Amino acid sequence: MSTRALEITDLTYQYPNGTLALDKLSLAVEANERVAIIGANGAGKSTLLLHLTGVLRASSSSAFKVFGTELSKKTLREIRQRVGMVFQNPDDQLFCPSVHEDVAFGPRNLKLPESEVLKKVEESLAAVGLPDHGSRSAFQLSLGQKKRAAIATVLAMDCQMLALDEPTSALDPRGRREIMELLEQLGGTQLIITHDFALAQRLCSRAIILHNGRKVADGDPANLLNDEALLDAHDLL
Amino acid sequence: MKDTLFDQQASPDNFIHSLDPRTKILTLFPLIFVSTSTPPQFLLSFGLYSLYLIVLTALARIPIKLLIKRFLMALPFILMVSAYLPFVEQQDLSNPYSGGWWLFWNMVIKAFIGIYAMSVLTATTRFAKLIQGFARLRAPQLLLMLLSFTYRYMFVLVEEAQRMKRARDARAYGGRWLWQAKVIGQMIGTLFLRSYERGERVYLAMCSRGYDGTQSLWQNSSEALGRRDYAFALSSISVFILARWGVVI
Known part of the structure; x- marks a missing residue:
């Protein structure tokens, strides 16, 4: 049996103010699968992502495995290297004075030799279509370019899985199309949190709908996202 | 900008x-x-x-x-x-x-x-x-990080402040008189809170790329x-x- 990229069993999380953000959520993502996580605001998508970064800890009754490794304080570092997190706002992800430094940040943290770091930076920037933008500062880039640069910062770390938080939000049609083409071309395991139904249908082989912290549907995006009754019942229409 | x-x-x-x-x-x-x-x-x-x-x-x-x-x-x-x-x-x-x-x-x-x-x-x-x-001249890393973050987010912050000012002006608030100090104070407070939250998110982004506070952010080989x-x-x-x-x- 091949190892699953992500396996979550009975994940429950209650915020200190009493809001139940995740309610016995179980889901699995196979390796090399591209899965869309869809849900209205407050459905628990971001809370799920915070678990993936290790900021929030799963309780003992649940299981949270990334490529077969249980997420814990000890394995956090390893898992962070395996999962490339692309945050919603690229201004949070690009924090260095130049794009080059930003992309080099991850590989340097992995203590790669400088020649290797340079190679990774060049490769990653080329992969996202920004080969000549290394010396630019992030605020000299357009939003679409910033989002692609943010993806480059995790590509440079050779992640086994990409987790993207609304990669196409607030983009113009061209920027949106470029991101979609990029994700399609990159392949590998991708977990995409999105409100963009067209993206989910075009790129993803599976869609998971969350509502009030529970998984309410899991299947072919084309079927789920055209099911008006289903969407309406979960505040998506 | x-x-x-x-x-x-x-x-x-x-x-x-x-x-x-x-x-x-x-x-x-x-x-x-x-x-x-x-x-x-x-x-x-x-x-x-x-x-x-x-x-x-x-x-x-x-x-x-x-x-x-x-x-x-x-x-x-x-x-x-x-x-x-x-x-x-x-x-x-x-x-x-x-x-x-x-x-x-x-x-x-x-x-x-x-x-x-x-x-x-x-x-x-x-x-x-x-x-x-x-x-490369071995200046203290912490100081350099502060400088580099300041430089990176200075403009983001300025733009945020400008957006807030525009939103305020769009709702017919004009002038800078003393009795409007409360609104200005609230704006500064909001800006502070937003920056604070952004700081947390940036830290998260750093951690998720393997940062643990010990590494050098810059190339050391000279x-x-x-x-x-x-x-x-x-x-x-x-x-x-x-x-x-x-x-x-």
């Missing part, structure tokens, strides 16, 4: 621009120290320091407008600490170069040289390169300085030494 205060002039094809940042740091900072240690009556020395900087300005083709902007920005601070001196300080009879006006001159000329030198440094070096130069760098640094430092100690008044 596409062009920034720091990056608009940095072009790589110019001699001064293409020098290693370390060379520029190690030449222009000593100039400040030498100038600060020069007694105020050494007028010729100050003239030579200024001349040196003017030559650099010409070589690097730094626009005068940019320099004037920098001086104007610093002017209020210089005046704040020096403007009252001529009226307050009494002359010490045993020293002909004491008294209010000499003190005033002393402060103004040294501030001028200092700001001029730093303007030349920042106008000819991209900010990222500058920070890298400091890192390339050797070129011959041009040595030539520039040595000739500059000789000029400073001659101007400071070689001039007889």
